[in-house]
Amino acid sequence: MDYAYYPGCSLKGSSNAYEESLLAVFETLGVGLDELDDWNCCGATAYAAVDQTKAFAMAARNLALAEETAAGPGPVDLVAPCAGCYMTLLRTQRYLNKHGSVADTIEGALEAGGLRYDGRVRVRHPLDVLVNDIGLERVADAVTRPLHGLRVACYYGCLLVRPFATFDDQHNPMTLDRLMEALGAEPIDWPLKTRCCGGSCCGGPLVGTIREAGLRLISVLLQEARRRDADILVTACPLCQFNLECFQKRVGQEFGEPVELTVGFFTQILGLALGLDERRLGIQRMLRWQLPELAPVGGGGAHVCP
Amino acid sequence: MDYTPRRLIAMTQAGMKDEVLGSFSIWVCAGCYACTTACPKEIPITDMMYALKRTAIREGVHPRRFGTPVLAREFVRSVDRWGRNSESRLAISLYLKTHPRLLLQDYPLAERLRRRGRMRLRRESIRQRRQLRTILRAVDAVPDRAPTTGGGPTAGSEGA
Numbered sequence: 209m210d211y212a213y214y215p216g217c218s219l220k221g222s223s224n225a226y227e228e229s230l231l232a233v234f235e236t237l238g239v240g241l242d243e244l245d246d247w248n249c250c251g252a253t254a255y256a257a258v259d260q261t262k263a264f265a266m267a268a269r270n271l272a273l274a275e276e277t278a279a280g281p282g283p284v285d286l287v288a289p290c291a292g293c294y295m296t297l298l299r300t301q302r303y304l305n306k307h308g309s310v311a312d313t314i315e316g317a318l319e320a321g322g323l324r325y326d327g328r329v330r331v332r333h334p335l336d337v338l339v340n341d342i343g344l345e346r347v348a349d350a351v352t353r354p355l356h357g358l359r360v361a362c363y364y365g366c367l368l369v370r371p372f373a374t375f376d377d378q379h380n381p382m383t384l385d386r387l388m389e390a391l392g393a394e395p396i397d398w399p400l401k402t403r404c405c406g407g408s409c410c411g412g413p414l415v416g417t418i419r420e421a422g423l424r425l426i427s428v429l430l431q432e433a434r435r436r437d438a439d440i441l442v443t444a445c446p447l448c449q450f451n452l453e454c455f456q457k458r459v460g461q462e463f464g465e466p467v468e469l470t471v472g473f474f475t476q477i478l479g480l481a482l483g484l485d486e487r488r489l490g491i492q493r494m495l496r497w498q499l500p501e502l503a504p505v506g507g508g509g510a511h512v513c514p
Numbered sequence: 515m516d517y518t519p520r521r522l523i524a525m526t527q528a529g530m531k532d533e534v535l536g537s538f539s540i541w542v543c544a545g546c547y548a549c550t551t552a553c554p555k556e557i558p559i560t561d562m563m564y565a566l567k568r569t570a571i572r573e574g575v576h577p578r579r580f581g582t583p584v585l586a587r588e589f590v591r592s593v594d595r596w597g598r599n600s601e602s603r604l605a606i607s608l609y610l611k612t613h614p615r616l617l618l619q620d621y622p623l624a625e626r627l628r629r630r631g632r633m634r635l636r637r638e639s640i641r642q643r644r645q646l647r648t649i650l651r652a653v654d655a656v657p658d659r660a661p662t663t664g665g666g667p668t669a670g671s672e673g674a
Contacts, residue, residue: 217599222632248597248640253545254589257567257582265653266593269646313656320652321645366546371560378551404546418581421542454623493630 210240211337212274212286216293216446217249223290223446225490229475230289230334232488236479237342237350241287244273250293251300261313267300268314272323284329287337289475291445295367297331302372333368335444335474336375339383344390352483353505354392360477361438362388362395363429365448366404378402384442384474391481396436400429407447420462426452427459430467439499442474449473453495470496515539519549519559522566535570541582543567581612594650597640602633 219227234241247270255263274286288294304311304327318325338347362384369381376383381402385395406425429452433441443449453471460466472494479489483505491497516538517525525534534540543563550560567583570576576583588607593599602624609617627633640646653659 217601217638220598220638221601221634222627224632246641248646249593249599251593252589252599254586255593256564257586258571258590260564260568261656261659262590262650262653265649266646269649313653313659316656317649317652321649323645323649366544366548370547371551402548404544404548406544418542454627493632495626495630 209238209341210242211332212277212284213241213243214247214250214270214274214286214288214293214297215243216247216288216290217252218290218292218446218450222450223473225493226289226446226449226473226475228488228490229473229479232484233475233479233482234334236482236484237347239337239342242277244270244277244286247273250288250296252292252296256296261310263296264300264303264310264314265317267297268304268318268325269321269323271297271300271329272318272325274329275325276323278328282328285332285337286329287332287334289334289444291333291365291368292447294331294333295370295372298372301327301329301331333373333375333444335368335383335387336373338387338478340375344386347387347478348390351391351481353481353503355388355477355481355502356392357500358393358477358502359437359439360388360393360395361398361433361436361441362401362474363405363433363441363443363448363452364401365407365443365445366402368444369402384444387474387478388442391478393477393481396433396438398432398436398438400432403429405429405448405451407445407451422451423455423459423462426455427463427465427467430456430459430469431465434467434469438469440470440472440477442472442477444474456496468496470494470498472497515542519563523557523559523562526566532575534566535573535575540566540570541576541580581608584608584611594647595643596638597643597646598638600636600638602635603637 215227231241249266250270251263251266255266271286274284278284286297288297304314315325364381364384369376369378371378379402388395404425406422430441441452443452449471456467456469476489476491480502486492519539522534522537522539540563543560545560545564547560550558553559567586571583571586585608588604588611589599592604606617624633
């Protein structure tokens with residue numbers, strides 16, 4: 209089982225731990241991810257604030273390249289782990305399907321560049337692949353270090369399930385919770401799983417655009433997760449991870465209450481349960497990583513009810 | 515947020531262009547799509563906010579040194595040219611154009627990230643830059659295109 213793989217810019221930069229852990233986990237599960245040759249930036253959300261049609265053209269070049277990797281009429285699965293890229297690629301497909309004038313413009317533009325897109329790409333998130341293609345039973349079977357007692361705040365963020373994804377519920381998504389259960393961990397019950405982290409207000413890597421607004425949103429999420437005794441907050445979005453991890457000190461200064469919480473990628477926790485070495489999961493790259501002691505490698509996985 | 519989304523829509527319909535484009539609300543919108551998925555009438559509020567941001571950027575109606583439009587413009591300039599975003603370079607140029615003093619304040623964090631291999635100044639680029647440029651120019655060349663207003667609304671709650 210092999211997939212075309214679209215890493216996106218963040219996974220090659222500040223979120224390289226996400227890419228490292230994702231590749232290690234999929235390799236362990238026997239699933240190949242083949243990086244799309246010469247992929248370009250998806251356009252992210254910022255491009256749409258300047259020129260929407262050109263933003264679609266940026267994303268469409270990647271869809272066309274993905275289609276080139278597979279001959280024949282069948283669908284091509286393209287795995288996009290960054291929640292921002294994932295949403296942007298889905299949004300582009302949506303506009304191409306619904307708006308003939310957009311589709312014509314993009315078709316012409318791709319043709320000028322010697323490319324063509326027939327609409328065969330299925331944009332997939334690794335969480336979707338894990339739950340629906342690989343299956344939680346197979347994941348649980350591969351667990352060698354069950355994470356009993358680890359309390360996990362599953363944080364989906366905005367763009368993983370909103371507004372175009374179809375693999376989970378938009379208001380109360382559960383796939384990540386079920387994955388964590390399959391690893392033996394204990395997902396906490398909390399109401400903020402899809403509440404915005406304010407990442408785009410803090411401007412992503414370092415810079416504040418509307419920093420006061422961003423810091424408040426970070427504070428709300430971290431305080432709530434801590435109040436419910438989470439040991440770690442896991443996310444599937446580079447911007448959420450960066451935002452929630454890197455500004456903890458600033459939030460503490462701003463609101464007078466320290467908020468220290470380990471914030472990791474869901475693939476890192478999955479990798480720990482699969483018995484992988486911490487270095488392969490990029491854990492040494494995190495600013496803070498403090499978990500309760502985990503069981504030694506060699507136990508079994510949790511029982512999964514299909 | 516100076517105006518709620520409902521108010522902004524009503525003001526837009528009433529033709530209050532200066533007030534709408536000059537509002538702080540359109541920049542506070544983080545684009546999280548919570549409103550779009552909650553709206554029972556399937557009004558694409560988030561995409562509408564993007565359209566207002568585009569118009570404000572095009573007409574230059576936003577506070578000087580205000581981060582969000584500067585970030586958007588710098589980002590576009592960089593990915594148009596190189597095909598990929600070089601995060602650290604983008605961050606530095608945004609600091610310099612908005613709040614240079616914050617650069618000093620945030621330097622310790624940048625240094626911690628650099629030591630962990632999460633921050634590099636290397637320029638990221640695709641190989642086929644010329645192809646990408648041709649594609650983007652072809653979009654620009656489409657006659658009668660409203661250059662920054664895009665392709666109209668989309669409903670958010672149905673399947674992709």
